[in-house]
Amino acid sequence: MAFGYHGRYLRIDVSRGSAEYQPLEDQVLRRFLGGSGLGVWLLLHECAAQVDPLAPEAPIVFAFSPLVGSPLTTSAKFAVVSKSPLTFRINDSLASSGFAIAGKRCGCDAIVIVGRAPGLSLVIVDQKNVEAAPEEPKVRLEPALEYQGATCRETEAAVRSRLGADYRIASIGPAGENLVRYATISHDGRHAGRGGSGAVLGAKNIKAIALRGDRSTEWAQPLELTQISKSLSKRSFGPATAKYRELGTASNLLAFNRFGALPTRNFQSGTFEEAANLSAEQLTATRSKTRESCVACTIGCEHIYANGASSVRIEYESLFALGSLCGVGDAGTVLRASQRCDELGIDTISAGGTIAFAMECAERGWLDEPWLKFGSGTALLRAIDLIGSRQGIGDLLAEGSRRAAGVIGNNSIAIAPQVKGLEIPGYEPRALQTMALGFAVGARGADHNRSGAYEVDFSDKVDRRHVTRGAVRHAIDTEDKAALMDSLILCKFLRGVFEDFYAEAAEMLRSVTGWDVTDSELHDTARRIVSAKRQFNLLTGWTPEEDTLPERFLNTPLPNDPAASLSRERLADLVAEYHRQRGW
Ligand code: SF4
Secondary structure, rough: OOOOOEEEEEEEEOEEEEEEEEOOOHHHHHHOOOOHHHHHHHHHOOOOOOOOOOOOOOOOEEEEOOOOOOOOOOOOEEEEEOOOOOOOOOEEEEEEEEEHHHHHHHOOOEEEEEEEOOOOEEEEEEEOOOOOOOOOOOOEEOOOHHOOOHHHHHHHHHHHHHOOOOOOOEOOOOOOOOOOEEEEEEEEEEEOOOOOOOHHHHHHEEEEEEEEOOOOOOOHHHHHHHHHHOOOOOOHHHHHHHHHHHHOOOHHHHHHHHOOOOOOOOOOEEEOOOOHHHHHHHHHHHEEEEEEEOOOOOOOOEEEEOOEEEEEEHHHHHHHHOOHOOOOOOHHHHHHHHHHHHHEEEEEHHHHHHHHHHHHHHHHOOOOOOOOOOOOOOHHHHHHHHHHHHOOHHHHHHOOOHHHHHHOOOOOEEEEEEEEEEEEEOOOOOOOOOHHHHHOOOOOOOOOOOOOOOHHHHHOOOOOOOOOHHHHHHHHHHHHHHHHHHHOOHHHHHHHHHOOHHHHHHHHHHHHHHOOOOOHHHHHHHHHHHHHHHHHHHHHOHHHHHOOOOHHHHHHHEEEOOOOOOOHHHHHHHHHHHHHHHOO
């Protein structure tokens, strides 16, 4: 078996209360690495594609990686991979925390959970001091009814106090229990955010998973690994990551507003007149702020702002989705809305996208909820609470904008801001047309983490408001690179520090695993992982017609910038070229 791996995964069936290790062959690990890649392979291996994602037999995978536990900066990450209850396509959410390190120290490269516990439960994996029977996984289910309705943070604190401080915990909030289709899984204040993995866990009656272990893996070339790690950490303090350290991702807000690419009032505009109120610059000037980082990260991009008595971590995606997209310009309200989503365990992008859509439907008279008005902070906060509890209109909005449009009718699907059911992140597709392609073809739907095509739009490689076929190979490059980063796993905010990412990734992987891996092999690995996601989607019933954008983006130029116009025919041509270059 390769260094850096345990060569097995832990499979837990919570219906039967049983657990066993299953082998992972070297060949599988080398071809799919870890994280997203290994997670997709495991889903295919488990024949998960045709299963209802909220059914007991649907698997959910927590996949670690060969780099977890190494001194490489930002490597303490894991992927949660399942069929999405929001899109019914592949979903992989990445997150950083001690949960990744604890999971790997449980002596496995992934944990697969199937089944449905008889009542709300904790899954406890305790692989500490288990010398006597190392092949027997120590897994137990305990009742968790007393945590019903508890927020993510409350649950994590209660479970840690019940089991001990050396456990690392991932939990769902009330939204996951209530099967909100875009519920998150939370751990150490971070979230596996998109696509509804929290609902998958909720459907299994799992409130939290607690892990501790003491199994380590060996590194093939420890001296080389130390040198590579030192070099990477040093570069992580340099100019390529300054943006993240200084103002964080929130600095995108004013920049996007200047470009006319800041989605506003359900994508009816690319500029927001109150953008300055929500800007990182303004938040920094008016609120005391601290900076934190994920475990094992030298960058530290988390900017935490005071909001009354609370401290709130906020990213650009939450600021745009709960701010400009809903027309809300009061920073205190947006911070509170983001905090409330975190407490309930709700993806902020899908929450903001669905609420903004409902606001426009109410404005057009298609939805009899007159209180749902753009710009109303009260309405925003009320809608979030209703979604988390699935009460009133919240029951419909908890289904996401695509399903809600199906009920609302009036061809409202034309303005539902989603691709394959996943709400669109904060990049106006008409103003950033390489990103429009990235959204359209994304395996998990509209996605800024699996396609970095916006980088192409902000470069001199394309005319971002009139992108042609020449952009396609650049979009593919960003998607391949993301697939590799999500499988190794490394934080994408490191990407700017690499001169030759594939060569350096091969060097890291050689020092960790001992494989004679090359940059060319890793190019193939990245493409294999992207293709595996597509293979999964094909098995779920994907059709080429899904690789598109909502009608709004294809028949209406951007009102604040009429030159930003993307026709159905031109997008279809870009998508066809993408499929051709992929060889699909
Ligand atoms: S750069 Fe930010 S998101 Fe990435 S690992 Fe560090 S703190 Fe976490």
